[in-house]
Amino acid sequence: MTQSPATPLPPPKERRRLREAGSLTQAQVAERVGVSRETVRSWETGRTTPRGRKREAYAKLLTSLGEEETVTEPPAVETAEVEVAEVKVEVVEVDVVDDTAVLEPVLVPAPVPVPIEEPPRAPLTPAQAFDALYAFCAPALVRQAYLLTGRRELARESVERAFQVAWQRWPEVAVDRDPAGWVRSVAYEHALSPWHRFRPRYRHPEPPPPDAADRALLTALLKLPPSYRRTLLLYDGVGLGLAETAAETEASTPAAANRLLHAREALVVQLPDLSDPAELHRRMTELASTGRLHAAKPPTVRFVGERRAVFWTRAAIAFTVAIIGATTFTLRVAPTRYEPPVPLGERVEGVPARVVQGSLSEEEVALRDRLRNGMTSGPERLAPLSR
Template sequence: MKQSPSTPLPPPKERRRLREAGSLTQDQVAERVGVTRATVRGWESGRTNPRGRKREAYAKLLDALAEEKPAEVAVRQGEPEPEPDPQPEPEPQEAATPLTPAQAFDALYAFCAPALVRQCYLLTGRRELARESVERSFQLAWQRWPEVAVDRDPAGWVRATAYEYALSPWHRFRPRYRYPEPPPADASDRALMAVLLELPPPYRRTLLLYDGVGLDLPETAAETEASTPAAANRLLHAREAVAARLPELSDPVELHRRLSELASTERLRAAKPPTVRTGSERRARFWTRAAIAFTIALIGTTALTVRTAPTRYEPPIAPGAEIQGVPPRVAQGALSEVEVELREKLRGGMMSGPERVLPLSR
């Protein structure tokens, strides 16, 4: 369904600005339009766009927010005015000042890292691996910051990288991850973690993204690099496996609550942003020096080969030719008739030959 020209949609940044200017949360907008909070977040980030009647309702709400004051919109819709954000808003001059790359990276890290560590813990069941996965993903993001900074969803980029690292099958060969870590203390948490770890990694990742993080089905399919029907099939099978072992979690709302509680009970802390940036730069320097050392060694080996290699053609030594007429070598013992005749012949030849030259004594 095409958008009606009478109710156009503003750009994604303008949608978010209008919502914040109207003092509305994403949950309130989702309730008015009839969608989920994750869907509204996707509309404001530009990853997705509304369609059909949802698009018309969303466009009308944005038009109302653009024409009226926030308090008037809240009164007209029959709801109390929302409470102000407890966090102080930045001053106009600070908002207009562009952030440095380090400041932008630190802001992204502070926003995503704490929740991302808990998500990786639900994926792996290992606390240390969860922290390592998040640090490695942000180190890679800092190395590729010009690319990540202009990405439409930097948080999704880092999340996908952390999930890939956490679910890598090569961790099983590392000595530090050869043995399982202590399970959660609570019995219900242990049961839920055991069910999650029994799921195949693609099913576990799909379940966490949809029921844990709150992404919609197309976003979950895109992040897991699968089609929407395949993602829906994985989600259904994962929910059936969880409900078979834990019937009380057959409700998706209850499952979402239990996943959040399980991740929050563990004391998982991420490193400080400067530490991650320093580690990323140190790793980059190490691999750069290793590449330079390998190149120098390769150049030295090539120069040595050129120096010691022959400069002209040297024919190979011809194989030895067989000499005819030489009697075969025999072991010690009595002489044969042929050897006796040869001895007599040689003795007779010495008498008729030239005189021998003998040394004279002084």
């Protein structure tokens, strides 16, 4: 029995884009396909893949959304209005009928304005696009990283490292639907890395904010677990929705909601005046704006990122060459023929047993005693005397 090939599906990001382009919610897509909303969310995030009839129905729906997207209105051509005065010209036609002149005025319409197309703008270079993204996102990201870590230097380092990675992978970041979110996710991951505690420069805390209220808020934020702190910052600080917060923190929507509720409860226990989310957002914004948080210039970030990429590329090449050299040396010194191992010893028959002195018999013991006594108490020897 042969099995028909599975219906092809677009990538997870393209599925979500098609749904949003068609102005459909996940619940509406789930109702059309016949599944739950959580299943549609799993399909769009790439955690699971539809199968069987659900896959065919889902692929058919996405195909219809793609066809609707292609049928778009033609782009409007911007025209430059040319002011032309309406000119009415009266032309007198003379018809001679029975020697009577009849005057008939004829109106000539004014000329229609001619549309003038603007010349197409030159596309931005990769460096210009990167600089624009950096100028738009870097200042806010440094303040957000400061709320996550409580360290100004680590916040600047995290943002610069995130943009260096973005410059190295710019073809991927440039076509992403949310490049700011891509860089923000990398910066948060670097800022919350547990390996910073082993670095000598980050073993001692930085001076806290001078204001007592800001100091209390920063202390309360740093006491939260990293996942709770990140969820609270994305939802109440940045202003993302619950679904976007869950997707960026790589958690389910119920898990993100629970983290948010627990983080708010922990803050309210220490700071009761922050029970209002709007007040919490305002206080977090003020706290992030108190310190002097400045990021490096975009050309500097690009230059350092390129140097880092060159360094690691050369290190990888050197490591590969070392492996090749070690392998070549091993092949040169290794034996080229088979050498059988030394066989084990074989038992030889006919060899007399080893003689070992055993215990004496009674006769031998008596003889030994007699010899010993005779040597000490025997008859005196005769010795010649001299005269």
